[in-house]
Structures are given as C-alpha cells and as structure tokens.
Amino acid sequence: MTEYTPMTEEERFLFDLKGYILFPAVLSEDEIAPIKEQCVKLRTDRESLPTEAQCLPGGAASVLIDHPAIMRVLHSIIDDETEKIRLEGCFLSWRERNDGHKGWTPHAGGKSVNPNYSYQYHNGRIHAGMTRVVWELNGVEQDRGGTAFIPGSHKSNFRPFPECFDARDSGVWDTYGCPPGSLLIFSEAVRHTACPWEQDDPRCALFFCYNHINVRHHKPDFTDEMLGSLSEAHRRFFNDVYHPQFDGEKWRKRREGNKQKAAV
Numbered sequence: 001m002t003e004y005t006p007m008t009e010e011e012r013f014l015f016d017l018k019g020y021i022l023f024p025a026v027l028s029e030d031e032i033a034p035i036k037e038q039c040v041k042l043r044t045d046r047e048s049l050p051t052e053a054q055c056l057p058g059g060a061a062s063v064l065i066d067h068p069a070i071m072r073v074l075h076s077i078i079d080d081e082t083e084k085i086r087l088e089g090c091f092l093s094w095r096e097r098n099d100g101h102k103g104w105t106p107h108a109g110g111k112s113v114n115p116n117y118s119y120q121y122h123n124g125r126i127h128a129g130m131t132r133v134v135w136e137l138n139g140v141e142q143d144r145g146g147t148a149f150i151p152g153s154h155k156s157n158f159r160p161f162p163e164c165f166d167a168r169d170s171g172v173w174d175t176y177g178c179p180p181g182s183l184l185i186f187s188e189a190v191r192h193t194a195c196p197w198e199q200d201d202p203r204c205a206l207f208f209c210y211n212h213i214n215v216r217h218h219k220p221d222f223t224d225e226m227l228g229s230l231s232e233a234h235r236r237f238f239n240d241v242y243h244p245q246f247d248g249e250k251w252r253k254r255r256e257g258n259k260q261k262a263a264v
C-alpha cells in the first residue's frame with residue numbers, strides 16, 4: 001500500500017476555512033508535456049489518439065488518477081482508505097479569450113444535507129463529498145481566468161445567496177494566479193464560478209471529480225476501452241457505488257448461495 005504524506009495541519013486548516021486549496025507547480029514540464037499534447041489532440045485531432053486516450057482520464061492523463069499530491073488530500077478529506085474513494089467524472093476545460101464561454105456563473109455554496117454536496121467536520125476530521133481536483137496545465141493570471149470562490153461559503157447558513165454577492169466586483173470572491181502544472185482542489189459545496197478567460201495562452205485544465213464510494217453525482221460515461229486500458233490500481237477508482245465490504249469472501253459466498261437457491 002502506498003504511504004502518503006498527510007496534509008499538514010496548516011493545509012487542513014486552510015482547506016476547512018476556505019473550501020479550496022492551491023498547490024503551485026506540482027507537475028514538472030516533462031510531466032505536463034505528454035498530458036498537454038493529449039489535451040490539444042482531444043481538441044484538434046481526436047481520431048489520431050488511441051481509443052483509450054480519446055476518453056478522459058485514459059492515455060497520458062491516467063497518471064493523474066492517483067497522483068500522490070491529490071491522494072494525500074483526498075485521504076484527509078474524503079476517506080483514509082483508497083477503496084472508499086471513487087473518480088466519477090473527468091473533463092477538459094479549454095478556454096480562450098472571447099471564446100463565447102458562459103463565463104461568470106456562480107453556483108453551489110451553503111450547508112447541505114444532500115450527501116453529494118455534504119461537507120462536514122466531525123471528531124477532528126473533515127468528511128467531504130464531491131471534490132473537484134483541477135490540474136492547470138497552463139499558467140493562470142490572477143483575476144483573469146481560472147475558477148473563483150467565495151471562501152468559507154461551503155459552511156454558510158443563510159439561503160438563498162444574496163444576489164448582490166454573486167457580482168464579480170462584490171468583494172467576496174477569491175481568485176488565484178499559478179504557474180503551469182499547479183493543482184487546485186475544492187469542495188463542490190463552496191460557491192464557485194468559472195471566470196471569463198482574459199489572457200493569451202488558453203486555459204488547459206483537467207477537472208477530475210472524486211467522491212466517497214457510497215455516493216455518486218455524475219452519470220458514468222467512461223468507455224470500456226478506456227477502463228480496460230487502466231492498471232488494476234487505477235480501475236478501482238471507477239468501482240460502482242457500494243461499500244467495498246461486499247467484495248469480501250463472506251459476501252461472495254452469500255451471493256453464490258443465493259444464486260444456487262434461486263436456481264432450485
């Protein structure tokens with residue numbers, strides 16, 4: 001079993017306080033290059049990619065599925081057992097200046113009893129539901145693109161959100177700037193939005209969506225070719241929604257017994 005360096009107390013404090021955390025320049029240029037090449041081809045020459053790489057997170061991007069820089073965070077905020085963490089969605093966010101993207105669209109935020117958006121603190125640990133992991137493969141300039149957040153809004157009590165605070169210039173939004181290869185992790189429960197892209201290099205970001213094994217938000221649309229191409233350790237992130245205890249011998253025997261009874 002891979003050992004991960006747990007989040008530091010300071011990192012955990014910041015994530016809990018704000019609902020997001022940024023780790024600058026996690027990937028080296030050499031690590032970024034093949035993944036960016038795949039992203040460019042997905043936009044411009046999809047058919048030239050092997051079938052497994054035409055569906056994210058297959059191909060070069062698959063190394064990010066359980067990258068140690070994310071696992072150390074997911075273990076601290078979703079579950080300390082890898083078997084209980086699922087990857088339920090992955091997409092490429094490619095944005096260009098004046099590309100007609102809808103841009104500023106604040107959503108989510110506030111305490112929720114919906115298990116998907118749940119964000120709780122209990123007995124000294126965070127229990128987060130849907131968690132977005134964003135790999136910014138190009139640099140992001142502060143306040144000119146990327147994702148923006150109302151820090152702390154994953155724990156705010158009053159609903160609905162007053163419209164005045166959704167305005168970009170309301171003074172409650174955090175944005176970030178970061179070099180290529182940076183890692184952004186946020187709880188889907190924090191109020192957040194895409195920003196209009198106002199810089200020359202396009203946004204080239206991979207969004208991964210992780211969740212606890214017992215809940216799912218997205219409808220799975222991964223191809224068999226992509227899933228079949230993954231290592232076993234990577235494929236287990238795509239397990240169905242059930243408790244891993246049912247993979248155990250006791251339950252396997254019980255299922256066999258039930259099948260035999262039904263056949264009589």
Ligand SMILES: O=C(O)CCC(=O)C(=O)O
Pocket residue numbers: 093132146147148192193194195207
């Ligand atoms: O495109 C972005 O920066 C934000 C994406 C978003 O809103 C989401 O992941 O829910």
